[in-house]
Amino acid sequence: MAPSWLFALALPVNPENRGAKVTGKGKTQMGLAMKRTLKLEQVFTTEKPIIGMVHLQALPGSPGYQAAQGMKTIIAAAVDDALRLIEGGVDGIQIENQGDWPFLKPQEIGFETVAAVAAIVTHLRAQHDLPMGINIHLNGVSQSLAIAAATDCQWVRAFELANAYISPSGLIEAAGPQALRYRRFLQAEEKIMIFGDFHVKHGSHQLVADKSLAEQARDVAAALADGIIVTGTRTGTAPCQEEITAIRNVVQLPLFIGSGLSQQNVEELLPLVDGAIVGSSFKVAGELRNPVDRSRVKRFMQAVRGIRQER
Numbered sequence: 001m002a003p004s005w006l007f008a009l010a011l012p013v014n015p016e017n018r019g020a021k022v023t024g025k026g027k028t029q030m031g032l033a034m035k036r037t038l039k040l041e042q043v044f045t046t047e048k049p050i051i052g053m054v055h056l057q058a059l060p061g062s063p064g065y066q067a068a069q070g071m072k073t074i075i076a077a078a079v080d081d082a083l084r085l086i087e088g089g090v091d092g093i094q095i096e097n098q099g100d101w102p103f104l105k106p107q108e109i110g111f112e113t114v115a116a117v118a119a120i121v122t123h124l125r126a127q128h129d130l131p132m133g134i135n136i137h138l139n140g141v142s143q144s145l146a147i148a149a150a151t152d153c154q155w156v157r158a159f160e161l162a163n164a165y166i167s168p169s170g171l172i173e174a175a176g177p178q179a180l181r182y183r184r185f186l187q188a189e190e191k192i193m194i195f196g197d198f199h200v201k202h203g204s205h206q207l208v209a210d211k212s213l214a215e216q217a218r219d220v221a222a223a224l225a226d227g228i229i230v231t232g233t234r235t236g237t238a239p240c241q242e243e244i245t246a247i248r249n250v251v252q253l254p255l256f257i258g259s260g261l262s263q264q265n266v267e268e269l270l271p272l273v274d275g276a277i278v279g280s281s282f283k284v285a286g287e288l289r290n291p292v293d294r295s296r297v298k299r300f301m302q303a304v305r306g307i308r309q310e311r
Helices: 004-010 024-043 070-088 111-127 141-151 176-185 213-222 241-248 266-272 294-310
Strands: 050-055 092-096 132-135 155-158 164-167 170-173 193-197 227-230 255-257 275-278
Touching (some): 070 111, 092 155, 176 193, 213 227, 213 241, 227 241, 241 266
Parallel strands (some): 050 092, 092 132, 132 155, 255 275
Antiparallel strands (some): 164 170
């Protein structure tokens, strides 16, 4: 059984617990939770930051890679999408190898993927100072950390930081134990945040069916995530308000929506969380594989600014 001090990061924050005293290691861990919130505020200088997605085309080594066109075409598309997101007013950008379907499991992700993504991010970094993060499918957290360290990015996303689930690629196990040690090896603990999903989209979670969403959120917090990401059941679907509220009641870490936030639900859901990662909603016609639509980004960010002003 995990020591009780690990769960200080997941101490309920409802009114009944606000007066609870935590001592010893628990107090230290609560201090770490506050430190992570401060780190988020240092990276994003605004409330409720919106992170736009740059979905990369198929990279070298993946089945869909267009060798005749080469990396220049992939880089150009990423640069164009990043510019549209920035002109639309997003607060950060996350780069991921969305085109590498079907995705490899973490231990199978090759050097060619790390090299290609690092090359693309280097181009983006040379042109923009906006906060940037990395997500390597599927749950390639150590690979993401390597790219982030080499390109001065500020966070990585982990689909499964704690526990395990069944993805279309097979069993995906907790990345946290190895990733946290690798981040320490890179001396990047003060530079790169790890945002951890739980009950992540596009997967079966029968392996942890005996755990409630709140318990799974506690597990991600206990795995020393710098932030928690909550998603719907698949790409483009949003988590429900009840789930967000339940998670809010048991964790103190920054909470992000990781799928499905749109022009239609942003006023309902964004006030409940600390930020969001937005992909499909920013694309032409709302389709994942399309380029970013600058006008959709602008309309969305206008709504976000209105929500911020109401606080």
